Amino acid sequence: MIGVPLAQLEIRKPGGSDSCVASNGFCPDWIVENIDRYWTPLLEHVYLTVLPVAIGFAMSMALAILAHRRRWMTGPIITITGIFFAIPSVAAFFLLQPLTGLGYTTAMVALVSYTLLIIFRNITTGLRNVPAETVDAAIGQGLTPRQVLFRVELPMAVPEIMAGLRIATSTTVGLAALAVFAGAGGLGSEILIDKRFKSNVVVAGGLAVLLAAAFDLIILAVQRAITPWQRARA
Amino acid sequence: MDAPTAKSSATSSPKSSTKSSAEPLEFRAATKRYPGSEAPAVDQLSLEVPAGEICVLVGPSGCGKTTAMRMVNRMIDITEGDILLGGRSVRDRKPDELRRNIGYVIQQVGLFPHRTIAENIATVPRLLGWDKARTAARVDELLELVGLDPQEMRNRFPTQLSGGQRQRVGVARALAVDPPVMLMDEPFGAIDPINRERLQNEFLRLQAELRKTIVFVTHDIDEAIKMGDRIAVLQKGGKLAQYAPPAELLMYPASRFVEDFVGSDRALKRLALQRVRDIDLWKAAPIRVGTPVAEAHAAIADADVPYAMLVDEGGRPQGWLSDRALTGERVTDDRRSPAHPILELDDVLRDALANLLSSETRYGAVVNADGALAGILSLEVIQHFLQVAPTDSPTGADLLQE
Numbered sequence: 001m002i003g004v005p006l007a008q009l010e011i012r013k014p015g016g017s018d019s020c021v022a023s024n025g026f027c028p029d030w031i032v033e034n035i036d037r038y039w040t041p042l043l044e045h046v047y048l049t050v051l052p053v054a055i056g057f058a059m060s061m062a063l064a065i066l067a068h069r070r071r072w073m074t075g076p077i078i079t080i081t082g083i084f085f086a087i088p089s090v091a092a093f094f095l096l097q098p099l100t101g102l103g104y105t106t107a108m109v110a111l112v113s114y115t116l117l118i119i120f121r122n123i124t125t126g127l128r129n130v131p132a133e134t135v136d137a138a139i140g141q142g143l144t145p146r147q148v149l150f151r152v153e154l155p156m157a158v159p160e161i162m163a164g165l166r167i168a169t170s171t172t173v174g175l176a177a178l179a180v181f182a183g184a185g186g187l188g189s190e191i192l193i194d195k196r197f198k199s200n201v202v203v204a205g206g207l208a209v210l211l212a213a214a215f216d217l218i219i220l221a222v223q224r225a226i227t228p229w230q231r232a233r234a
Numbered sequence: 235m236d237a238p239t240a241k242s243s244a245t246s247s248p249k250s251s252t253k254s255s256a257e258p259l260e261f262r263a264a265t266k267r268y269p270g271s272e273a274p275a276v277d278q279l280s281l282e283v284p285a286g287e288i289c290v291l292v293g294p295s296g297c298g299k300t301t302a303m304r305m306v307n308r309m310i311d312i313t314e315g316d317i318l319l320g321g322r323s324v325r326d327r328k329p330d331e332l333r334r335n336i337g338y339v340i341q342q343v344g345l346f347p348h349r350t351i352a353e354n355i356a357t358v359p360r361l362l363g364w365d366k367a368r369t370a371a372r373v374d375e376l377l378e379l380v381g382l383d384p385q386e387m388r389n390r391f392p393t394q395l396s397g398g399q400r401q402r403v404g405v406a407r408a409l410a411v412d413p414p415v416m417l418m419d420e421p422f423g424a425i426d427p428i429n430r431e432r433l434q435n436e437f438l439r440l441q442a443e444l445r446k447t448i449v450f451v452t453h454d455i456d457e458a459i460k461m462g463d464r465i466a467v468l469q470k471g472g473k474l475a476q477y478a479p480p481a482e483l484l485m486y487p488a489s490r491f492v493e494d495f496v497g498s499d500r501a502l503k504r505l506a507l508q509r510v511r512d513i514d515l516w517k518a519a520p521i522r523v524g525t526p527v528a529e530a531h532a533a534i535a536d537a538d539v540p541y542a543m544l545v546d547e548g549g550r551p552q553g554w555l556s557d558r559a560l561t562g563e564r565v566t567d568d569r570r571s572p573a574h575p576i577l578e579l580d581d582v583l584r585d586a587l588a589n590l591l592s593s594e595t596r597y598g599a600v601v602n603a604d605g606a607l608a609g610i611l612s613l614e615v616i617q618h619f620l621q622v623a624p625t626d627s628p629t630g631a632d633l634l635q636e
Contacts, residue, residue, distance in 0.1 A: 044427070049370035053392055133343070136309075136344055138357075139309065140333060140338035140417075141332070141333060142330045142335075142358060142361055143361065147361070158348075198279060217363035228391075229347055229348045229393070
């Protein structure tokens with residue numbers, strides 16, 4: 001086979017004589033035998049998701065607290081993060097390369113910038129939905145503005161904040177699959193190695209889907225654990 | 235500092251171990267002006283609230299009553315004038331620290347939904363750094379004080395409580411560190427009428443025990459009359475129209491505005507406010523069977539009613555004696571009409587009047603706690619009472635205490 005990339009040959013080597021593999025089919029035997037090769041990309045993918053979401057969360061939180069104190073900043077922050085959000089991700093991975101080179105940094109910068117709008121908006125909404133009388137009662141009892149924020153407003157905004165985290169995480173799992181274009185590896189790079197081979201695409205893609213689902217369940221579990229009051233009803 | 239008792243002489247001994255403090259509060263030409271608005275929201279408000287009394291700020295919406303209240307704990311800052319709490323200006327104190335020492339109750343309660351009832355009540359103790367054991371003990375004590383079962387309530391969340399229970403928790407929370415002053419902004423405004431009445435009564439009972447200095451805001455004149463030791467009627471522009479005890483306010487409205495605000499039925503409101511014991515009753519002529527008739531006639535002559543009341547050995551009224559009973563040598567048991575209605579000294583005047591109006595006789599026999607005849611109530615007595623100035627008018631809180 002002329003023109004077949006080296007990597008492609010590499011991936012098919014074990015069990016390569018199989019007719020299923022030869023016809024680019026979905027081959028359980030091959031998958032069982034080769035599943036090990038996906039662990040490293042999967043870990044990279046976890047890394048490409050958790051780190052951007054964590055950094056994005058920290059930045060969004062800082063911005064949201066700033067905007068909570070100075071309301072006029074909300075508009076500009078939404079506009080700027082909205083522009084980041086609107087840049088096609090693949091374009092961002094390429095555009096950033098002259099600045100940050102090929103690799104993790106480029107992927108991180110792009111992925112973080114996508115989470116900002118989502119998380120920022122949810123934190124802001126959560127803080128705004130805290131009833132005025134609750135804040136009034138808090139101030140009236142002598143809580144300082146900082147105590148009102150950390151003991152009342154943010155805890156009460158947890159459901160919205162967690163909802164934002166879930167969306168941001170799912171989105172980032174998906175976008176991280178394109179981080180291969182920034183040279184950052186992840187499950188996307190596995191798909192790209194042999195995108196005609198169904199077994200490969202299904203396993204790599206499937207793992208990304210499972211990863212997104214797992215993250216979602218984890219965040220949901222954390223949310224339930226830290227908001228017992230949400231389930232308490234008379 | 236000592237908690238001076240209110241003007242009522244009857245002060246109950248506290249039932250619980252709750253030691254209570256109270257401080258006097260004084261508005262000194264306190265004024266609030268908002269930037270960009272010509273007219274002040276509160277205009278030169280001057281009034282004194284003695285320690286341990288409830289001062290109700292009442293008036294139509296936009297009269298500045300809530301603003302005036304919120305100036306006390308500096309939720310709203312004073313533009314001119316001053317407010318003194320226990321003789322010290324609130325302006326000299328850090329707002330956060332000031333507020334921790336002033337109980338704060340609002341209409342919507344504003345419990346923290348993400349905190350349990352115990353945690354909600356422990357808000358200020360926690361801010362003041364109380365240890366866990368002391369806080370927990372205080373929480374239970376307060377829950378009991380407001381009539382909630384600590385065992386059952388402690389670990390619930392606010393959404394699991396009824397409106398009335400939430401308001402009780404709000405009061406408990408405000409009392410947590412035994413503040414000398416409490417601010418209450420329409421605390422029972424969101425509660426249905428039946429439960430509101432119950433909460434009002436419960437609160438008055440509590441106040442009779444705790445004797446806090448309270449600023450209570452309402453738009454409801456009936457609530458003001460019921461809750462207040464003193465009532466400050468405010469009118470548009472934050473001007474004080476009158477500051478007086480309830481009975482005096484009803485008796486002598488200082489202006490047309492106050493007169494309209496308290497309503498054309500202010501005489502009836504006074505009747506609802508006061509009890510039979512507050513009135514100068516007519517002197518009766520209690521006569522036992524076998525009394526010499528001459529003596530009976532002398533008693534009748536001395537009494538304010540031209541009829542004698544037959545009483546038993548214990549002085550309990552049995553019925554009005556007929557003329558025939560007084561004709562022989564000694565009084566015989568011959569009655570013209572039964573002793574009906576029989577009223578008690580503790581009856582609310584309005585109820586006594588209703589009894590009197592629906593009975594056949596013009597005179598009601600009033601009995602004391604032992605059932606013995608204490609005097610006679612008539613329509614004339616009530617009418618006269620409504621025309622003279624109230625002297626030492628008792629208040630809702632005093633009445634409930636008895």
